[in-house]
Every structure is written in structure tokens, then in C-alpha cells.
Amino acid sequence: MSSHSLQVLWECVCIAIASGGLAVRCYVAGHAPHGTSGRNTRGQQAECLNTTGLYSITRNPLYLGNYFMWLGIVLLCPALCYILAFTLAFWLYYERIVLAEEEFLLDRFDDIYREWAGRTPAFWPDYRRWVSPGLPFSIKAMLRREYTGILGIGCGWTVVHTYAHWVVERRFVIELRLILVCLASLSVYVMLRAIKKHTGMLEAPGR
Numbered sequence: 001m002s003s004h005s006l007q008v009l010w011e012c013v014c015i016a017i018a019s020g021g022l023a024v025r026c027y028v029a030g031h032a033p034h035g036t037s038g039r040n041t042r043g044q045q046a047e048c049l050n051t052t053g054l055y056s057i058t059r060n061p062l063y064l065g066n067y068f069m070w071l072g073i074v075l076l077c078p079a080l081c082y083i084l085a086f087t088l089a090f091w092l093y094y095e096r097i098v099l100a101e102e103e104f105l106l107d108r109f110d111d112i113y114r115e116w117a118g119r120t121p122a123f124w125p126d127y128r129r130w131v132s133p134g135l136p137f138s139i140k141a142m143l144r145r146e147y148t149g150i151l152g153i154g155c156g157w158t159v160v161h162t163y164a165h166w167v168v169e170r171r172f173v174i175e176l177r178l179i180l181v182c183l184a185s186l187s188v189y190v191m192l193r194a195i196k197k198h199t200g201m202l203e204a205p206g207r
Contacts, residue, residue, distance in 0.1 A: 027053070053132070058122070076160045147193060150185050
């Protein structure tokens with residue numbers, strides 16, 4: 001197999017890993033009831049404790065999805081130092097967020113949270129504990145919550161791929177296909193954000 005074929009194959013593996021991470025987030029968002037698993041920017045919020053679906057096998061499925069989303073992009077530069085640095089930075093950043101969230105949930109839900117947290121791993125899933133989601137999957141809820149992930153993957157892919165060109169070839173190259181990927185992800189982001197902000201097309205009862 002030629003070096004070009006190997007490179008294409010490796011890129012496909014990276015795309016699969018990043019897309020798998022986004023799929024985890026989309027699955028969680030599509031099944032989540034109102035008041036849970038959102039992108040809360042004004043402090044901790046929770047109207048109920050989600051313990052079904054992916055939350056039955058890991059306490060932090062959204063962060064698990066984030067890890068694989070960005071790992072797939074980092075792997076475009078397949079050097080162990082990059083992978084280790086990313087994993088360490090990810091751990092240090094999200095550890096503080098998780099601790100703050102768990103303190104909030106413990107204060108709000110007390111014994112219910114203790115019982116769920118006691119049987120559910122913090123990060124790596126335990127598939128033996130699977131409980132089917134309490135709500136059916138909602139495409140509208142998923143699109144309303146997770147359109148930013150599409151932009152993140154598209155732009156992240158372009159930036160890291162361009163950086164990899166510079167590291168290997170010592171020249172600044174932006175490939176046309178990467179520009180198209182970035183523009184496509186930006187277009188999807190702008191469209192869905194506008195729909196969410198100005199219409200009720202993505203509203204779903206109870207989500």
C-alpha cells in the first residue's frame with residue numbers, strides 16, 4: 001500500500017473517531033428531557049436527574065463524546081506527545097467542571113444522586129448497566145443542542161490538517177477540500193442557529 005493510501009486510510013480512521021464522539025453527544029441530546037444535558041452558560045441548572053440511556057453506563061457521556069471528537073482531530077498529527085498532551089489537558093480542564101457539577105447535583109438530588117453515582121462509572125462506560133432511554137429520540141432536540149459540534153469538527157479538522165502540513169513540509173498549505181469542509185460546517189451552523197433563534201421549528205415538547 002502506498003504512503004498516500006495509508007494517509008487516506010488514517011484520515012478515515014480519524015474521521016470515524018471524531019464522528020463517533022459527535023454521535024455520542026447527538027444520541028444523548030436526542031434522548032435528553034428538558035432541563036438536563038444542556039449547554040448551560042449561566043451556572044449549573046438541572047430540573048431532573050437523567051439516569052437512563054448513556055447516563056446509565058457513564059455519568060459523563062457528553063464529556064466522553066467530547067474526548068473522542070477532539071481525539072480524532074488530534075490524531076491527524078499521529079505523534080504520541082500530542083496525544084498525551086491533549087489527554088492531560090482534557091483531563092485537567094474537565095476534572096474541575098465535573099467536580100463542580102457533581103457537587104451541585106449532590107446538593108440538589110442528595111440520595112437519588114448518591115445511589116446513581118455509586119453504581120455508575122464517572123467516565124468509561126460499563127455496558128452491563130444499560131437502561132433504555134426514558135424518552136424516544138428527537139431529531140429536533142438533537143439539532144437544537146448539538147449543531148456547534150459540526151462546526152467544531154469542520155474547523156478543527158481544517159486547522160490541525162493545515163498545521164500538520166506545516167510540521168511535515170514546512171510550508172503553509174490549505175487544501176481546497178478542507179476549505180469546502182470548513183465552509184460547509186459553518187453553513188450548517190449558521191442555518192441551524194438561525195432556525196433555533198428565529199423560529200420554533202426545532203422545538204420539541206418536553207425537550
